[in-house]
Amino acid sequence: MKDTVRIFDTTLRDGEQAAGINLNGTEKFQIARQLAALGVDVIEAGFPASSRGDFDSVRSIASEIDGPIIAGLARANEGDIRRAAEAVREASRSRIHTFIATSPIHMEHKLKMSPEEVLRRTTDAVSLAASLVKDVEFSAEDASRSDPEFLMEVFTAAIAAGATTINVPDTVGYATPGEFGDFLSRIMEGTEGSEKAIWSVHVHNDLGLAVANSVEAVRRGARQVECTVNGIGERAGNASLEEIVMALKVRRDVFSVDTAIDTTKLFDTSRMVSRLTGVHLPPNKAIVGDNAFAHEAGIHQHGVLCKRETYEIMHPKDVGAPETKLVMGKHSGHHAFAKELESMGYSLTDQELKRAFSLFKELCDKKEMVTKSDMEALVVDEILSVCPDRKFSVKDFAVHSGRGRATAAISLIDGKDEIHDAATGNGPVDASYAAIRRIVGIEPELAAYRIISASEKSDALGEARVTLRHDDMEVQGRGVSTDVIEASIKAYVNGINRLYQTAAARGVEIVRQRRAV
Ligand code: KIV
Ligand code: ZN
Numbered sequence: 001m002k003d004t005v006r007i008f009d010t011t012l013r014d015g016e017q018a019a020g021i022n023l024n025g026t027e028k029f030q031i032a033r034q035l036a037a038l039g040v041d042v043i044e045a046g047f048p049a050s051s052r053g054d055f056d057s058v059r060s061i062a063s064e065i066d067g068p069i070i071a072g073l074a075r076a077n078e079g080d081i082r083r084a085a086e087a088v089r090e091a092s093r094s095r096i097h098t099f100i101a102t103s104p105i106h107m108e109h110k111l112k113m114s115p116e117e118v119l120r121r122t123t124d125a126v127s128l129a130a131s132l133v134k135d136v137e138f139s140a141e142d143a144s145r146s147d148p149e150f151l152m153e154v155f156t157a158a159i160a161a162g163a164t165t166i167n168v169p170d171t172v173g174y175a176t177p178g179e180f181g182d183f184l185s186r187i188m189e190g191t192e193g194s195e196k197a198i199w200s201v202h203v204h205n206d207l208g209l210a211v212a213n214s215v216e217a218v219r220r221g222a223r224q225v226e227c228t229v230n231g232i233g234e235r236a237g238n239a240s241l242e243e244i245v246m247a248l249k250v251r252r253d254v255f256s257v258d259t260a261i262d263t264t265k266l267f268d269t270s271r272m273v274s275r276l277t278g279v280h281l282p283p284n285k286a287i288v289g290d291n292a293f294a295h296e297a298g299i300h301q302h303g304v305l306c307k308r309e310t311y312e313i314m315h316p317k318d319v320g321a322p323e324t325k326l327v328m329g330k331h332s333g334h335h336a337f338a339k340e341l342e343s344m345g346y347s348l349t350d351q352e353l354k355r356a357f358s359l360f361k362e363l364c365d366k367k368e369m370v371t372k373s374d375m376e377a378l379v380v381d382e383i384l385s386v387c388p389d390r391k392f393s394v395k396d397f398a399v400h401s402g403r404g405r406a407t408a409a410i411s412l413i414d415g416k417d418e419i420h421d422a423a424t425g426n427g428p429v430d431a432s433y434a435a436i437r438r439i440v441g442i443e444p445e446l447a448a449y450r451i452i453s454a455s456e457k458s459d460a461l462g463e464a465r466v467t468l469r470h471d472d473m474e475v476q477g478r479g480v481s482t483d484v485i486e487a488s489i490k491a492y493v494n495g496i497n498r499l500y501q502t503a504a505a506r507g508v509e510i511v512r513q514r515r516a517v
Contacts, residue, residue: 005248005257006041006224007241008200011273012061013044013073014238015228020278020448020467022475024501025057026384027276029064031229034345036067038269039260040241041224044097047073048087049080053505055087063090069135071095076125085132096129099139099167102146102154115150122154123161130162139167139202144175144183152190159193165224166197170213173206173236177216185220200224203239205231210239215247218255229273230281230288242266242287242319250314267320268344271373275380278465278476280452287319328375330364337375344376352383366482367459374461377454381463381480381490387497389504391415392440394493399428399485408432412439412493429488436489440496441512444470451484464491470510473502 012028015021023031028045035043045061046054062070070091072084076098088094100111100121107113113121122138129136138158140151155166168184175183184201188194201217201224203210214225231240245261252258270288274281283290293316303310316322328340334357341348341356348356359378364370395411395418408431409422421438425431429449437443448467453460462484466477477495481487503510 003257004223005218005259006198006200007039007245007259007261008042008044008071008202008224008226009035009040009068009228009241010044010202010226010238011035011228011232011241012057013046014202014226014234015232015273015277016046018233018235018237018277018279020474020476021232022498022502023276024385024387024498025053025060026388028057029060030346030384031273031276032061032065033347034265034269034272035229036065037262037345038265039262040068041260042069042071042095044071044073044226046087049074049083051505055083058084058087059090062088062094066092069093069095071097071137074098074125074129076100076121078128081125081129081132085129088133093135094133095135095137095165096133097137097139097167098125098129099141099169100125101141101171102151103142104147105145106142119154119157123157126158126161126163135165136163137165137167137200138163139169141169142171143168143187144170144180145172148183148186148190151187155187155191155197156193159191159197164197165200166191167200167202167224167226168217168222169202169204169226170210171202171204173204173210175203175213176207176209177212180213181216181220184217184222188221198223200226202226204234205236205238205240208236210237211243211247214239214244215255218248218257223257230270230277230279230285232273232277232279240286242270246287246314246319249318263318264320265345267322271376272345275376276384278478288321292316293321322372328360328364328370328372330361332364340372341375341379344372346376346379346384348379348383356383363461363482367461368457371455373454377461377463377480381478381494385478385494387494387501389501390494390497391500392493392497394486394489397432397486397489399432401428401431406431408435410435410439410489412436414439428485432485432489433492436492436496442470442496442499442510443513444468444496444499447474449488451488454480462487464488466491466495468492468495468499470499471503471508473499473506475499475502 045058048055048058058072072088074080074084084096199222201222203213227239227241231237392412397410399408405424406428411420419439421435423434425434450465464479464487475498477491479487479490
């Protein structure tokens with residue numbers, strides 16, 4: 001019999017909770033589809049009680065994504081649990097994941113509850129969840145800083161009330177591998193009914209030990225690990241899915257377990273999540289970074305040429321890393337283009353595909369060669385990230401910059417109106433953003449601005465990313481073009497549209513500080 005470890009992916013919940021990440025429903029759906037193709041066992045699709053938007057996207061993933069179990073997170077209270085049950089109802093396999101903190105510091109200062117109350121809440125929450133769905137996961141938040149005796153009591157109660165998976169989080173990323181392994185073994189041994197549950201871990205990366213702690217937990221008997229693509233998540237992030245999966249696979253001699261992951265899809269999944277979230281990967285990121293398989297030193301190159309295994313413990317194709325970057329050119333047809341996008345995990349409607357193909361053809365006229373990365377940048381920034389009900393779009397722009405102050409003249413479309421304005425600034429981007437602010441009549445704070453190239457060479461597509469703050473909303477905007485000023489303008493306008501979209505989802509209105517001219 002195969003001994004398998006379940007991969008519980010929380011990219012769309014814990015990952016999406018990270019500062020600066022803000023995915024819309026379409027983007028979450030693309031990721032969920034790719035996670036299903038990757039072979040994850042569980043997709044934690046969101047926290048339905050946290051917002052209308054989260055509820056809707058969990059519900060749409062539950063009703064349309066087949067294969068993995070679809071989980072919704074809920075605090076240990078009736079409102080959250082009923083909302084989660086409602087959101088995952090349509091899934092062929094659904095799960096409610098309910099949690100409450102068990103550490104002294106969380107119980108006293110955050111929950112303001114006694115241990116007895118937490119114990120009672122655990123039983124009530126799990127019993128209610130078990131009356132609504134068959135599959136219930138219970139997590140003791142901050143488990144690794146909890147009193148082991150109390151934790152065993154809580155887990156015993158959760159299993160008795162119907163929890164089928166018991167999760168032991170290292171919420172603040174404080175544990176070290178040996179200590180975490182010993183702790184888990186002790187808890188598993190001392191919990192009554194332990195054998196009826198699947199034991200799971202959920203580790204944060206504050207000390208850079210998330211993957212080490214997770215795989216050590218597997219060695220000690222955990223059969224579910226919670227993780228995110230590229231390790232995105234709160235603060236320093238969560239344990240990285242691709243690193244855990246490849247550690248278990250490459251060192252099967254140590255762990256003796258399998259996962260259901262199709263590892264050849266890891267690279268494309270990682271790139272998709274990076275593009276959609278705007279979180280870039282360091283080149284030396286294990287498994288999926290640009291340099292993960294690059295050999296620079298002469299001695300290494302020589303070794304690899306003589307025998308690959310001298311310096312490579314896995315083959316790039318094991319994780320789906322491309323061996324060549326050139327994929328398409330101006331003679332490529334619609335069919336080949338659509339197939340390539342599909343193989344990268346993108347699913348577009350016919351209309352979106354038509355638009356993507358025409359953008360691709362335009363790009364082929366401007367650029368010597370079009371890479372997979374260029375195609376992905378076009379699809380994400382020009383199709384998937386565009387707000388469906390966008391308020392503003394860019395009609396035209398003209399900038400002038402030299403050694404003195406730059407000037408920019410911008411025309412935006414707002415509904416049926418075309419509005420123009422101009423401004424000066426400290427460089428062309430600053431001037432363009434000032435002109436846009438005059439048109440839209442709001443002054444969002446530009447919390448971050450970055451421009452990167454989607455590929456090499458000076459004719460590369462430039463991808464601009466901005467983070468805008470307005471009232472208590474924070475959104476990301478994205479834009480792409482071979483002209484970096486145009487990319488920057490598109491990103492800013494996309495961010496403003498996302499502010500309007502977020503405000504609409506919250507049922508609030510954005511008040512213009514000045515009238516457009
Ligand atoms: O980090 C944590 O403890 C969590 C729980 C909700 C599982 O994310
Ligand atoms: Zn977490």
